[in-house]
Amino acid sequence: MTLQSLVHTIGRVLLRALGLCLCVNPGAGGALAEPIRVVTEELPPYNMTRDGVLTGMSTEVVQAVLKQVNVQATIQSMPWARAYDLALHDPNVLIYSITRTPEREPLFKWVGTIAASRWFIYSSANHPVSLMDLEDARDWQTATVNEDVGEQYLIANRFVVGQQLQSSNRYELNYQKLQTGHVDLWISDELNAYYIARQAGDDPERTLVQSLRVQALEETGGFNMAFSPGTSDATVQLFQDGLKAIRENGTYDAIARKWD
Structure with a gap:
């Protein structure tokens, strides 16, 4: 290989390396590979x-x-x-x-x-449930959302979907279940629960009872x-x-x- 071709080859390698660096490293403009x-x-x-x-x-x-x-x-x-x-x-x-x-x-x-976020296990004001601790919730049906952190938390504490837990894909559906008596409890973030109640035309202060605060989820x-x-x-x-x-x-x- 001649000196000229060697220099040309090295130059191409360096240019490719530079191009790769520019591609994989976000620059001032935030470009992504x-x-x-x-x-x-x-x-x-x-x-x-x-x-x-x-x-x-x-x-x-x-x-x-x-x-x-x-x-x-x-x-x-x-x-x-x-x-x-x-x-x-x-x-x-x-x-x-x-x-x-x-x-x-x-x-x-x-x-x-x-x-x-602040998390609670809620009950309906029409059927308030008093919970001293999480163990007390085992005696009731609780509405959850599939794979959300509330459901995962309860499963980690030995609650079982299809037994103590009724899982769905929509938070609004869980509020409806609670108010119609299809479940006894609902685990939810506070702002989410209150927003959904208001969207349904309800006053959450009148329709929801904070039966148990879930401190473990707030500590995250x-x-x-x-x-x-x-x-x-x-x-x-x-x-x-x-x-x-x-x-x-x-x-x-x-x-x-x-x-x-």
């Missing part, structure tokens, strides 16, 4: 479809982060079990609003908290954004930096005040 898929569920008022448009506090935070890092992505709303499965098994999937539990910790790459730090395990660390870091930026520049606080 591969497009990301963003998935969520109908969890009002955090994420919800209104008049054909996906909105909610968590959705607006995610959209603000996407804008901050200059990444375009379409957000898809679907049943939680499907969204959860996609985020577990497909690369480059961003999921929200997801609670960060010890059991889920190694399953995802976590971006950060996007909304606070609220709702999060998280990436599937097959996502590159560079992409995760980009979104972590983006979330930090909107917290520091006031964007996050403005969104939170809007939905308070």
Whole structure:
């Protein structure tokens, strides 16, 4: 090989290496090597479809982060079990609003908290149930959502779907079950439960009883954004930096005040 051809070959190798670096590392413009898929569920008022448009506090935070890092992505709303499965098994999937539990910790790459949450086991004011602790709930039928953190928490505490738990894909359906007496209890985030009651034309202070506060789910730090395990660390870091930026520049606080 002549000196000229050797220099030419080295030059091509260096250019390819440079191109690869530019492709896999997000730059100032937030370009990603591969497009990301963003998935969520109908969890009002955090994420919800209104008049054909996906909105909610968590959705607006995610959209603000996407804008901050200059990444375009379409957000898809679907049943939680499907969204959860996609985020577990497909690369480059961003999921929200997801609670960060010890059991889920190694399953995802976590971006950060996007909304606070408080969890309760509710009963109906028409049929109030007094619970001293979680064990007392075993004597009653509890409505859950398939694969959501409330259901996973109860299953981890030896509750069984089809026995003590009635699982569905919609939070609104669980409220209906509770009010019509098809179940005795309902595990839900507080804002979600109150929002659904109001959407049904009810006053949650009159129709819902907070039978037991679920402190264990509050200690996890609220709702999060998280990436599937097959996502590159560079992409995760980009979104972590983006979330930090909107917290520091006031964007996050403005969104939170809007939905308070």
